[in-house]
Amino acid sequence: MSKRQILVPQLQRLLGADAVLHAEADRFVYAYDASVFRGTDVLAVVLPANTEQVAQVVRLAARHDVPIIARGAGTGINGGAVPRGDALVIEFSRMNRILAVEPDNRLAVMEPGVVNQDLKAHLSALGYGFTYVPDPGSQVVSTIGGNVGNNAGGMHCLKYGVTANHILGLQVVLADGEVVEVGGGSATRPGMDLTGLLVGSEGTLGVVTRITMRILPLPETVVTQLALFPDVSAAANAVSGIMAAGILPAALELLDRRMMALVDRFVHVGYPEHAGAALIIELDGLADGMDRELRRVAEICNAHAALEIKTAQSAAETERLWLSRRAAYGVAASFSPTVYVMDCTVPRNLLAQAIAGVIEICDARGLEVVNLAHAGDGNLHPLIPVDRANAAQAAAATEAHHEIMAMCVAMGGSITGEHGVGVEKQQELGLMYDADELAGMQAVKRALDPDGRCNPHKIFPLRGNVGDIAVGAASLDGGRLP
Amino acid sequence: MTAIDLLLPAEPKAPGTSHLAQAWRNATSHCIKCGFCLPVCPTYSVLGVEAASPRGRLDLMDAVAQGRLALGTVAGRVGQCLGCLACETACPAGIRYGQMFEALQCDMGTQRRGWRRWRARLLLDGVLARPRVLRAVVLALRVYQRSGLQRLLRSSGLLRLLGLAGREGRLPPLPRPLAWRAEVEFGAPPGTDATTTGGAQRAALFTGCVMDAAFGAVHAATAHVLAANGVQCALPAGQRCCGALHAHAGETASARRLARANIAAFETVGDAPVVLNSAGCGAFMKRYGTLLADDPAWAPRAAALAARVRDVSEFLAVRTLVPPTRAVALRVAYDDPCHLVHAQGISREPRDLLRAIPGLTLVELPESTWCCGSAGSYSLQHPELAGDVLARKMRHLAAARVDVVATGNPGCLLQLALGISRQGLDVDVRHPIELLAQAYP
């Protein structure tokens, strides 16, 4: 009997027949996420309704030594939800209840399957004037559980911080099925920050089943500006100038020349041809003093050779500006069979240099590239159109990715700003940490998941001396693992 | 040990001659798996499984096109799709889900054998494509309406498929088929003069199959509104069912036959715009060019006709509406037909028409762009899923506290009426043009 034949009836007894997917077509579509990778077939997919069911599934998996993968909406682009070998996938679409909203304590409690945007809509409908801030580009689809797993960022993390800065406590099912609570609603927690450890661990330390998070009051006013510059370095210098002046915009997004041209064909903003870079600047806060802040931002932009500065005058104008930013990924994708979205950071003042470096690396390989950046925190997203029917091009993109990451690390940056490591950057993690540091992290992983059953073969470099998880590198050209 | 493969194989393996393989090869870009289509998909939100999402279905269809999965393996999940195309509206990469979906339907149609094929053809070719048979069915329904021969008629799958049984209470009463034509004057509209209005505006009305047989009141209302706006309306003879249901069922040859008949019929009125009040027919007729693209004799004629097709709300939107004068004091919710909002990108125009009516309060219905679950014979094949989708719509409708829900497609009119009678709501179902007609004395 295959593992599937053994497990499926037991899972069905635990959860009910309709909560266990095992037909070929149903399993087939859990091999991917929004990354460029495709994984292996899975044993089955379960749809638990509550924490107890998750714990039962994890215990059963432990008894049969079967790996588990907790999955949100599959919008991650690092391949973190892509299965590698027989595994049980836990799909959280039935655990999507918002359990409590406490405006007086400024917190909310929910299950991991709640969609980020649905939470915001729920909070807004309650009318308390509160919101949950982290806004990854995938917010209309991605789940809070997935956001926690990947420590998602977003355009507003410049001022408000990434997911980790908003999570107060978690309920987690550990690899042996034990249910534990870490952190909590109260402001200070003595001892180790276990919540911080779990946020961003990409499901490799356990399965999060309940989340307590901070909610914040909505700002009184929000103003959006567009500033155009002759080139990326002028824009990047303006960004540094704004930050150095002590102004903290809610968002500070940069588009390079090629990105503007591409986007303008879809969302007509009227980016002029002679502009080499655009900054979308959002300021929020009290209405009082906003005018002064706007003027200062304009002064700084002008001091850095801004060609033009516009303040959105209507909701429609604001919406169009943001749409031009949010649509970028899709627009890039519609011009080629697919698009490879990269994620890295550099110190803010090196942004222009980094973008020039990315263009150089791609040009050398005959690859197109357009660049977006959360400029305020030096988080760069090169988008590279790829035709994967063209194996040479796919291989070139993989190489370019590695080189770009190496360049960022050399500049004192990081291999990921907000998308996590997954399977995509396993090798590149070795660019950031030496063997001792990696061994330290793996000791933590083994302490919580000794048998390596939680989302295995992710994050850590696969070649080299990493014991039972040495399986080889994933690559865009479909290279087989050793 | 384990391998991470390419999302798409290095060599695109879609060499087959199936419709699906062709559609795959014709697509300029492929799904990037971003998932932006998930939150708008009714079947995904009910079932919560990837294979019932647009992204999942596209992946399954891609795999069939490439020969990685068998058609039979994916038929169940893809078959649960409503075809509402909300996913196309949401897709930032412009993926044409509908083209893959239709291609798969064609392949399944070709594979359908024996009595299932026979049954499908009986309905499509034997009833819908034959105005007289269809009218007979509707006449029988009128008898039903008046005499309550419920058991006899409810036992007929045909009538359930037309969707009339049990819903008539909330719908405009069924007029005698074609009786509406007697009430409408075709030709120069009263009170207008071609020489003084700067040239008469002309339009040709498409009557369709179910609309013509069961919703004559909507046609009468359309003609009335056009006349009140100085538009001279022609009713070309020889027009037939648009063929959409045939194409969706994979009976492409029948669909093409009907399309040719309609093209010929509307060529008799020159280049006058072809005005429709059925979103489904409009969406399909706007694509006649594609349907007949491989037929050199008809392709240019088909493209020319497609370019003339206008939903009535679209047709009126580009003119200055003669202000309606009679108050219609109702709270009205507008529900977007999928074939209008997603397939034709029309959502503002019908709302503007309703807003122009004095005394009418337009209420925005949450998730108005979500499918109501009608989708042709869908509710017969997936009663439970269709029921869940409809129930969700009804929850919003109940909360909106309106007198009327307006929508511009026969299938939706019927489906909403069904939902309302199931839930015991006190809401009437009308085509927006009927409400507008009331406002023109």
Ligand code: SF4
């Ligand atoms: S057509 Fe409608 S039901 Fe089908 S996949 Fe798209 S959104 Fe879902």
Ligand code: SF4
């Ligand atoms: S929105 Fe478009 S590209 Fe994204 S997953 Fe859906 S179909 Fe694919």
